[in-house]
Amino acid sequence: MKAVKFAVIVGASALVLAACGSKPTTSSSSSTSGAAGGSATTSSSKAFTACMVLDTGGVDDRSFNQSSYAGLTTAATANPAIKPSYVSSNSQNDYAPNLTAEVNKGCSTIIAVGGLMGDAVKAAAAANPNQHFAEVDASSSGANVYGMEYNTAQGGFLGGYLAAGMTKTGKVGTWGGLNIPPVTIYMDGFYEGVQYYNRTKGKNVQVLGWNESNQKGGTFSQSFTDQNKGKTISAAQVQQGADIVFPVAGGAGLGAGAVAQSSGGKVMVIWVDTDGCESAAQYCPYFLTSVTKGITDSVDKYVTAAASGAFPTGNYIGTLQNGGTGLAPFHTFDSKVPATLKSELDQVKADIISGKITITSPSQPK
Amino acid sequence: MTEVAAPTSALPEPGGPDPAAPVRRRRALGDNTIVVTLLAFVAAMVVGAILIAFSDPATRSASAYFFSAPMDTLRAAASAIGRGYAALFEGAVFNPTTAARGTVAGIFGPISETLVSATPLILGGLSVGLAFRAGLFNIGGQGQIVAGATCAGYVGFAWHLPVVIHLVVAIVAGMVGGGLWGALAGWLKARTGAHEVITTIMLNYVAVNMLGFLLSVKGFQRPPYGQAISNVVDANARLPHLLGSSLRVNAGLFLALLAAYAIHWLLTRSVLGFEFRAVGANQNAARTAGMSVERSYTRVMLIAGVLSGLAGVTQILGTNSAITGDIDAGIGFDAITVALLGRANAGGTVLAGLLFGALRAGGVQMQSSTGTPIDVVSVVQALIVLFIAAPALVRFLFRLHGSGAGAGQGLAKGWNG
Numbered sequence: 012m013k014a015v016k017f018a019v020i021v022g023a024s025a026l027v028l029a030a031c032g033s034k035p036t037t038s039s040s041s042s043t044s045g046a047a048g049g050s051a052t053t054s055s056s057k058a059f060t061a062c063m064v065l066d067t068g069g070v071d072d073r074s075f076n077q078s079s080y081a082g083l084t085t086a087a088t089a090n091p092a093i094k095p096s097y098v099s100s101n102s103q104n105d106y107a108p109n110l111t112a113e114v115n116k117g118c119s120t121i122i123a124v125g126g127l128m129g130d131a132v133k134a135a136a137a138a139n140p141n142q143h144f145a146e147v148d149a150s151s152s153g154a155n156v157y158g159m160e161y162n163t164a165q166g167g168f169l170g171g172y173l174a175a176g177m178t179k180t181g182k183v184g185t186w187g188g189l190n191i192p193p194v195t196i197y198m199d200g201f202y203e204g205v206q207y208y209n210r211t212k213g214k215n216v217q218v219l220g221w222n223e224s225n226q227k228g229g230t231f232s233q234s235f236t237d238q239n240k241g242k243t244i245s246a247a248q249v250q251q252g253a254d255i256v257f258p259v260a261g262g263a264g265l266g267a268g269a270v271a272q273s274s275g276g277k278v279m280v281i282w283v284d285t286d287g288c289e290s291a292a293q294y295c296p297y298f299l300t301s302v303t304k305g306i307t308d309s310v311d312k313y314v315t316a317a318a319s320g321a322f323p324t325g326n327y328i329g330t331l332q333n334g335g336t337g338l339a340p341f342h343t344f345d346s347k348v349p350a351t352l353k354s355e356l357d358q359v360k361a362d363i364i365s366g367k368i369t370i371t372s373p374s375q376p377k
Numbered sequence: 378m379t380e381v382a383a384p385t386s387a388l389p390e391p392g393g394p395d396p397a398a399p400v401r402r403r404r405a406l407g408d409n410t411i412v413v414t415l416l417a418f419v420a421a422m423v424v425g426a427i428l429i430a431f432s433d434p435a436t437r438s439a440s441a442y443f444f445s446a447p448m449d450t451l452r453a454a455a456s457a458i459g460r461g462y463a464a465l466f467e468g469a470v471f472n473p474t475t476a477a478r479g480t481v482a483g484i485f486g487p488i489s490e491t492l493v494s495a496t497p498l499i500l501g502g503l504s505v506g507l508a509f510r511a512g513l514f515n516i517g518g519q520g521q522i523v524a525g526a527t528c529a530g531y532v533g534f535a536w537h538l539p540v541v542i543h544l545v546v547a548i549v550a551g552m553v554g555g556g557l558w559g560a561l562a563g564w565l566k567a568r569t570g571a572h573e574v575i576t577t578i579m580l581n582y583v584a585v586n587m588l589g590f591l592l593s594v595k596g597f598q599r600p601p602y603g604q605a606i607s608n609v610v611d612a613n614a615r616l617p618h619l620l621g622s623s624l625r626v627n628a629g630l631f632l633a634l635l636a637a638y639a640i641h642w643l644l645t646r647s648v649l650g651f652e653f654r655a656v657g658a659n660q661n662a663a664r665t666a667g668m669s670v671e672r673s674y675t676r677v678m679l680i681a682g683v684l685s686g687l688a689g690v691t692q693i694l695g696t697n698s699a700i701t702g703d704i705d706a707g708i709g710f711d712a713i714t715v716a717l718l719g720r721a722n723a724g725g726t727v728l729a730g731l732l733f734g735a736l737r738a739g740g741v742q743m744q745s746s747t748g749t750p751i752d753v754v755s756v757v758q759a760l761i762v763l764f765i766a767a768p769a770l771v772r773f774l775f776r777l778h779g780s781g782a783g784a785g786q787g788l789a790k791g792w793n794g
Contacts (some may be wrong), residue, residue: 012743061746067703096748098741098744098745099750099751100750101706101707101751101755102697102703102705102706102707103697103701103703103704103706104494104697104706105741105751107625107696108490108741109741109744109745111486112468112741112742112744112745112746113745115472115474115475115745116745116746126604126606127604127605127701129604130606130609130697130698130699138623189589189605190589190593190606191593191604191605192394193604193607226593227593240768343485346528377601
């Protein structure tokens with residue numbers, strides 16, 4: 012009794028704070044609730060329910076969960092018949108039950124996020140051969156599973172080449188969130204890009220924080236969220252002479268932005284995964300460019316194609332050629348990057364696509 | 378449940394023959410641990426309901442014009458809460474929609490998921506609870522689970538032994554791994570006086586980072602070395618499924634129940650268990666009586682480690698088939714709440730593990746069918762334990778009287794040990 016009274020008082024007083032508006036005249040709250048929940052689709056036969064099972068970290072992780080779900084919502088904005096929804100996982104124990112729950116829900120397609128979910132997706136796909144699946148960051152594990160992988164070493168290569176061409180101190184730095192392949196593949200590409208620049212130009216630009224031939228070494232923050240650690244590591248690399256830093260650590264990389272900000276324009280940052288001027292706009296003046304991973308775009312394309320009835324099959328590998336990885340615009344640095352360097356970057360890009368330049372990173376998707 | 382209803386009916390009794398009777402009855406209720414536990418559950422579910430309502434977009438948009446049409450908000454909230462808790466039930470106990478298909482998976486799926494989630498929680502809860510009884514606070518469940526799962530998993534995928542033998546060897550390897558990890562903390566306390574809270578937490582970091590390293594070592598990591606995931610455990614070393622391959626419930630459940638019985642026997646019937654309890658109750662008295670407090674510390678942490686190691690075993694040989702960095706899945710810490718809710722005794726821990734397993738399994742369904750964040754379930758779990766640790770709060774909310782102290786106070790002597 013008392014608890015109920017107490018709860019009502021708390022609830023009501025909280026509502027008071029935001030309750031001064033008036034009822035919208037046209038809306039009927041019952042019809043919007045179903046769409047918002049993402050589950051009431053029985054009424055419309057044309058609805059395409061696209062359900063996403065996220066990896067740990069939540070939908071707002073500024074990393075692959077967020078990029079993946081953004082692809083789903085982009086597709087849904089363009090095609091209102093697509094009804095997006097997601098469930099998140101708290102640990103790997105949740106993968107299988109989440110997939111089962113989504114299968115039972117009757118989703119038109121289920122998009123799993125993260126390579127670690129591969130085993131669970133494979134089992135769920137085998138148990139439900141008529142259910143369409145897709146998986147981000149993994150290769151296809153069955154006829155009804157569409158795999159999406161990204162060779163971000165190619166984008167990282169361009170970033171490394173650019174950094175080597177832009178550095179004034181002859182030293183560039185990179186560091187990662189964790190020593191795992193989806194992270195180190197960027198660092199490999201960056202490292203190789205710098206080496207390629209040194210070879211073709213006869214220069215000796217050094218890379219701090221990573222050496223591709225020593226995959227166990229390297230500098231890592233052990234966190235994708237701790238900005239202070241990111242700041243400490245970036246400041247240490249600047250201290251050692253680096254004037255361009257490439258953090259591959261999601262939100263922790265924002266610490267590099269803070270270091271660049273306080274350096275008074277001496278230090279530049281290359282952002283990762285998304286265009287930093289959009290995802291971390293506060294540090295846009297310090298972002299030389301960003302090495303992108305086209306998760307949003309490829310999920311968007313998959314869902315859009317699937318909703319039209321043509322489920323893509325097999326594997327998608329994001330490359331420079333198909334826009335699945337690459338460099339974002341230079342934004343504020345557009346006028347400061349020499350035109351010759353820009354044309355060299357175009358040439359390097361063309362050479363990677365044609366196979367003239369081979370990238371050796373062991374983390375590349377096969 | 379009749380006991381729960383009692384306080385409301387006992388409130389107004391002005392003209393009764395004995396005016397002191399209701400107070401006495403309410404005090405008795407307030408001291409009854411089962412009543413307090415149930416009321417804590419009810420209170421936590423009420424708070425959870427408020428969270429569900431607030432996380433519901435329809436309720437939030439209706440609340441923007443609360444004063445012009447308050448019923449809209451209340452109706453939307455009631456509908457969201459109803460749908461949320463219905464889904465929780467469907468995910469944990471019985472789902473009429475899937476059951477209508479008539480398949481085994483459709484009918485027993487929810488129960489299977491509840492039991493799968495409950496299994497490691499029971500084992501972890503027993504581990505923490507046993508240490509409580511000897512006055513130790515075992516925060517090291519995570520590290521012990523990781524150590525157990527790593528050893529069991531390694532034997533599972535690197536060795537190739539015949540049926541049954543492989544499973545037994547892998548289980549024993551997991552017990553040894555977890556046991557050594559736990560015993561290390563106990564030994565450090567016995568020999569050096571290092572506080573077990575500190576050492577177990579530090580050993581968590583050691584275990585987790587060691588696993589992180591192993592997941593990048595060839596022979597442990599799965600080819601083509603693209604992900605931080607281990608090789609797959611052999612079919613011979615997997616815990617057999619109990620209800621066919623379509624349901625995940627496995628023989629790990631028997632391991633948990635067996636362990637619970639063994640701990641019950643240990644604590645109530647054996648000399649060793651008596652020593653543990655004596656050390657937990659008053660270590661000076663135990664020492665005076667001729668018991669070796671130090672040896673008890675090492676032994677109790679060894680057994681606690683074995684139990685957590687078994688939780689790791691069910692994780693890797695039962696629920697998952699390959700090791701990843703979060704193989705402990707937060708169980709090491711949830712186990713503390715399970716042990717508190719179960720009052721550190723074996724039967725209570727089994728029930729608490731089942732409850733939390735049901736909440737976990739139901740949370741998945743709730744998230745999938747209503748979009749309610751699964752975090753609501755974690756909040757409800759935490760609140761249950763919070764209310765139990767502060768029974769005075771529960772008594773205040775439900776207007777009971779009582780005299781006893783909180784469950785946590787009796788259990789957490791390790792802080793002073």
